Amino acid sequence: MRLTNYSDYALRSLIYLAVRPTPETLANISDIASSYHISKSHLTKIIHQLGQLGYIESVRGKGGGIRLAVAPKDINLGVLIKQIEPDFDLVECFATPAPSEARQPRSAGLPITLIAAEGADSSKPVGCVITPVCQLKSVFFEALTAFVGVLERYTLADIIDNKDELATVLFH
Numbered sequence: 001m002r003l004t005n006y007s008d009y010a011l012r013s014l015i016y017l018a019v020r021p022t023p024e025t026l027a028n029i030s031d032i033a034s035s036y037h038i039s040k041s042h043l044t045k046i047i048h049q050l051g052q053l054g055y056i057e058s059v060r061g062k063g064g065g066i067r068l069a070v071a072p073k074d075i076n077l078g079v080l081i082k083q084i085e086p087d088f089d090l091v092e093c094f095a096t097p098a099p100s101e102a103r104q105p106r107s108a109g110l111p112i113t114l115i116a117a118e119g120a121d122s123s124k125p126v127g128c129v130i131t132p133v134c135q136l137k138s139v140f141f142e143a144l145t146a147f148v149g150v151l152e153r154y155t156l157a158d159i160i161d162n163k164d165e166l167a168t169v170l171f172h
Contacts, residue, residue, distance in 0.1 A: 001088075001090065001143075001144065001147050003081065003085060004085060004086065005042075006042075006046060006084065006085075006086070007081055007084055007085050009036070009038055009042065009043055009046050010046050010049075010050060010080070010084050011077070011080070012032075012036050012038075013032050013043065013046060013047060013050065013056075014050070014055060014056075014068070014072075014075060014080075014156055015156070015159065015160055015166065016032050016035060016036075016170055017032075017056065017066065017067055017068045018068060018072045018156055018157075018160050018163075019160050019163045019166040019167045019170065020067075020167070020171070021167060021171065023067060023068060024067065025067070026059055026063070026064065026065025026066060026067055027065050027066055027067060028065045028066070029043050029044055029047055029066070032047075035170045035171075046084075047066060049084060050084075051066070051069075053080075053083055053084075054069055054070065055068065055069060055070055055075060055080070056068060056069055057069035071157075072155060072156035072157035072160060073155050073156070073157040074155070075155055075156035075157075076152060076154075076155055077151045077152070077154045077155065077156070077158075077159070078148050078149070078150075078151035078152030078153070078154075079152065081148065081151055082148065088144055088148075090140045090143075090144055091128075091136070091137060091140055092127045092128050092131075093127055093128055093131045093134065093137045094137065094140070094141075
């Protein structure tokens with residue numbers, strides 16, 4: 001399992017905002033991007049989504065910026081990852097067969113659609129030929145559910161308990 005850079009940068013942004021020496025003071029995207037040496041334009045999209053999800057408060061205008069809108073203890077890592085990770089398609093049989101088909105939430109709230117064994121043309125199988133009888137997909141699904149389950153045991157507060165060390169590195 002590998003999370004996207006999008007999820008990584010979202011988590012890093014929340015860490016940055018949570019360990020600021022004065023968390024109530026507004027930060028800006030440029031400072032976060034500079035601290036982590038990441039693209040400001042990419043980070044802007046991430047911050048926007050975190051704001052839409054209610055994790056970040058944005059203040060517009062002169063002297064504006066961003067700050068956490070939720071206490072770190074109330075930001076569950078598993079819930080966050082399920083909200084921002086675009087998919088959990090570990091293997092081909094987890095992939096959505098066509099953009100027109102809606103993704104169906106599966107166990108543990110994971111956005112996965114197991115593809116059907118056959119496509120519109122029943123003479124041509126969709127994806128892997130063993131999908132109809134494969135038991136590997138259930139093993140991968142169990143592993144994925146366990147992965148997300150571990151993340152759900154932690155909050156942002158749990159991963160910033162070394163706040164002083166993080167602040168030293170980020171705000172040197």
